[in-house]
Amino acid sequence: MVDKTLKISKIKDGTVIDHIPAGKALKVLNILNISEDVSSSVSIGIHVPSGKFGYKDVIKIENRFLEKIELDMISLIAPEASISIVTDYSIKEKFNVELPQTLLGLINCANQNCITNGNEPVKSEFETISRNPISVRCRYCEREMNYKEIQASM
Amino acid sequence: MLKNKSVVSIDDVSDEDILEVFKVSDQMSKLISEGKKSEILSSRIMATFFYEPSTRTRLSFESAMHRLGGSVISVSEASSSSVAKGETLADTIRMADAYSDVIVIRHPLEGSARLASKFSSKPVVNAGDGAGQHPTQTLLDLYTIKKEFGKLDGLKISMVGDLKYGRTVHSLIRALSRFDVEINLISPSILRIPQHVMSRLPARTKITISDNIEEDIENSDVFYVTRIQKERFTDQNEYRSVIGSYSIDGGLAGKMKKNAILMHPLPRIDEIAPEVDYMPQARYFKEAANGIPVRMALLSMILGGE
Numbered sequence: 001m002v003d004k005t006l007k008i009s010k011i012k013d014g015t016v017i018d019h020i021p022a023g024k025a026l027k028v029l030n031i032l033n034i035s036e037d038v039s040s041s042v043s044i045g046i047h048v049p050s051g052k053f054g055y056k057d058v059i060k061i062e063n064r065f066l067e068k069i070e071l072d073m074i075s076l077i078a079p080e081a082s083i084s085i086v087t088d089y090s091i092k093e094k095f096n097v098e099l100p101q102t103l104l105g106l107i108n109c110a111n112q113n114c115i116t117n118g119n120e121p122v123k124s125e126f127e128t129i130s131r132n133p134i135s136v137r138c139r140y141c142e143r144e145m146n147y148k149e150i151q152a153s154m
Numbered sequence: 155m156l157k158n159k160s161v162v163s164i165d166d167v168s169d170e171d172i173l174e175v176f177k178v179s180d181q182m183s184k185l186i187s188e189g190k191k192s193e194i195l196s197s198r199i200m201a202t203f204f205y206e207p208s209t210r211t212r213l214s215f216e217s218a219m220h221r222l223g224g225s226v227i228s229v230s231e232a233s234s235s236s237v238a239k240g241e242t243l244a245d246t247i248r249m250a251d252a253y254s255d256v257i258v259i260r261h262p263l264e265g266s267a268r269l270a271s272k273f274s275s276k277p278v279v280n281a282g283d284g285a286g287q288h289p290t291q292t293l294l295d296l297y298t299i300k301k302e303f304g305k306l307d308g309l310k311i312s313m314v315g316d317l318k319y320g321r322t323v324h325s326l327i328r329a330l331s332r333f334d335v336e337i338n339l340i341s342p343s344i345l346r347i348p349q350h351v352m353s354r355l356p357a358r359t360k361i362t363i364s365d366n367i368e369e370d371i372e373n374s375d376v377f378y379v380t381r382i383q384k385e386r387f388t389d390q391n392e393y394r395s396v397i398g399s400y401s402i403d404g405g406l407a408g409k410m411k412k413n414a415i416l417m418h419p420l421p422r423i424d425e426i427a428p429e430v431d432y433m434p435q436a437r438y439f440k441e442a443a444n445g446i447p448v449r450m451a452l453l454s455m456i457l458g459g460e
Contacts, residue, residue, distance in 0.1 A: 115263040120244050140268045
């Protein structure tokens with residue numbers, strides 16, 4: 001019988017990001033600025049069997065609770081990710097990330113000829129036009145970006 | 155209502171506004187043909203910023219403002235403005251906001267007019283933003299068609315040429331999709347209409363993609379030809395592969411229906427042969443002339459008469 005047990009230890013306090021599409025965990029770490037100088041323990045499960053997705057990635061971060069902007073960024077990479085807030089080994093709160101209606105300064109427009117890619121004093125601004133599949137539209141040049149283009153711009 | 159509103163996209167102009175533009179344009183046409191001048195904008199100043207070459211759009215905006223009694227201040231090229239010193243468009247617009255009552259802008263980057271409208275308390279009119287939109291050209295195109303046929307509904311309108319980068323086409327398709335028209339698109343395969351334009355059309359839009367120019371020219375009411383724009387290509391080999399890929403000569407134009415019209419936002423290079431200029435279907439110079447009453451209508455509706 002195949003052992004399907006998740007081989008990542010529990011955390012005492014912190015955040016669990018589950019249901020990340022397989023292979024996207026490193027991208028999420030990048031968003032959260034987690035690199036070699038990280039101060040807390042981070043456990044990463046890559047290509048973990050999942051009943052819902054086939055395979056998924058999981059990240060557990062000790063002593064870190066995420067900001068709204070970080071959750072919004074994660075929703076662009078892992079639209080179905082679930083977030084668990086852990087306190088003293090038990091889950092105090094669990095919710096799914098949600099792609100916001102307006103994305104302000106989160107990603108760059110894929111249209112290189114868009115005015116927001118120049119030196120103007122504005123943040124990029126996108127409107128969500130579809131959540132499944134993900135599609136957003138630049139409020140300046142009106143170009144749409146799909147999931148693949150969003151990944152490339154982050 | 156358009157009063158004090160920016161017109162960046164054709165979506166900023168409601169169906170009612172379009173009908174009002176038609177009505178006021180008729181009044182302005184009458185004024186022009188009678189050789190009269192209005193003074194309704196006598197205390198108003200229009201600032202124009204043309205960071206890309208323009209003949210018709212700039213002159214017709216300026217002529218329209220003068221014919222309404224208003225004044226014009228202008229920057230005709232980026233090299234003669236603070237942009238050459240590295241100033242942002244945002245700062246330029248903040249300055250223009252204090253100097254004028256309405257700002258007209260043409261800029262090579264998409265989204266520039268929208269950005270300008272965010273930094274201006276005065277209305278901004280988009281006179282072309284890169285490969286984005288050109289809503290006032292659309293209004294004069296619609297007005298030309300309406301004037302010729304007395305209606306828009308029921309017409310078959312073919313658009314030919316650079317549908318990928320052609321901002322006049324992008325705006326016009328969006329506007330036509332509000333009417334009960336049949337839209338037919340003809341272009342080299344690498345210059346097909348972009349998905350970001352198609353995806354914004356309502357599902358009911360009757361649209362076909364074709365490559366049979368001879369057949370399409372015979373059964374269209376409006377044949378709208380565009381220039382393949384060398385300046386939009388980053389790959390000049392790509393440009394060379396499509397230049398001259400279609401040309402309307404006397405023989406082809408002769409196949410058009412008797413009451414059909416041939417339009418072009420101009421300038422043309424070799425898409426329409428000079429011999430066609432004298433054929434009854436040629437309407438592109440009339441179309442360009444309609445830019446004056448239509449822009450007079452728009453400016454008067456935005457700035458009001460007081």
